[in-house]
Amino acid sequence: MSGGRRVAIVTGGSRGIGRGIVVALAGAGYDVVVNYASNADAAKAVCDNVVELGGRGLAVQADISLTEDRQHLVEETLGAFGRIDLLVNNAGVAPNVRADILDAGEESFDRLIGINLKGPYFLTQLVARSMIDQIAAGRIADPKIIVISSISAYTASTNRGDYCVSKAGLAMLVKLFTARLAEHGINVYEVRPGVIETDMTGPVKQKYDDLILNQGLTPIRRWGQPSDVAKAVVAVATDLLPFSTGQVIDVDGGFHLRTL
Incomplete structure (x- = not known):
């Protein structure tokens, strides 16, 4: 079995x-491939952070909704590191305009399904095949x-139905690939x-400030931070959940609870 730092695609x-x-x-302890859609400078800055932490970072531009770009992402990763130990399907977009589902158009729907659902579905397929080969090769x-x-x-959320449908599809994606x-x-x-x-939630900050801090939207009365999500990812990545698979890990301040 090859040693050294494990490799993640995010x-x-x-x-x-x-x-x-x-x-x-x-x-x-991971080397990380930083996939980005358009902001090369931001991706390079994140790679610099990886290096500062003792790892290797590689920025790869790819639109995951496109077949050729997904293949390019995997090929660049294997070419640079020779392995893929972890795939984190994180890329996603919100609607450009929040439109009532009675008025929403197909262009936004196709865009969100392509990036938020089709991309992760087929990237997971591609990476899984590679992982199986790498396991067999030791x-x-x-x-x-x-x-x-x-x-x-x-x-x-009836003013962004395309987003909700794409995320609901991801839940089934996890079940399918788990099985x-x-x-x-x-x-x-x-x-x-x-x-x-x-930055995605920036335009609705005032609304959610009130819902969280004053109206008790979540039992934990604060905004979630990217670091909260990252800690859950690290728990999985560092083998702290070895007897769990297909698991939904809620990082939502308790939003999912139903209380009377």
Whole structure:
């Protein structure tokens, strides 16, 4: 079995939750491939953070909704590091315009499904095949796949139905790949964030400040941070959940609770 630092791919790793995950994985002993869509400078800065923590970072531009780009991402990773121990499907987008489902158009739906669901589905397929080959060759052991979803997987927001549908699809993606990959020793997990303070939630900050701090939207009355999600990822990545697979890990301040 090959030794050395394990290697992770983090999609959408240049900002927000993805950046937090990359930095945390580097601190946990991983080399990290930082996938980004367009902001090369941000991706390079995150790679610099990885190096500062003693690891190797590689920025790879790829639109995960595109077949050729997904293949490029995997090929670049294997070319640089020769292995993939962890895939973190984090990349995702919100609608450009929050539109009522009675008015929402197909263009936004197709964009969100392509990036948020189709991309992770086929990237997971591609990486899983590679992991199986690497296990057989003795290069890796106990690789893992993590999908970063959202409370929108089960929480209906009628002004962004396309987003909710894409996240609900991710929940089933995890179940499917969990069932298929268990025989190969590949565990799959869903990390389900709640309201996390990032640039994506910036436009609704005032609304959620009131809901969280004054109206008790979550039992833990604070915004979630990218580091909260990253810690859950690190727990999986460092083998702290070896007898769990297909597990939903809620990182939502207790939002999922039903109370009377």
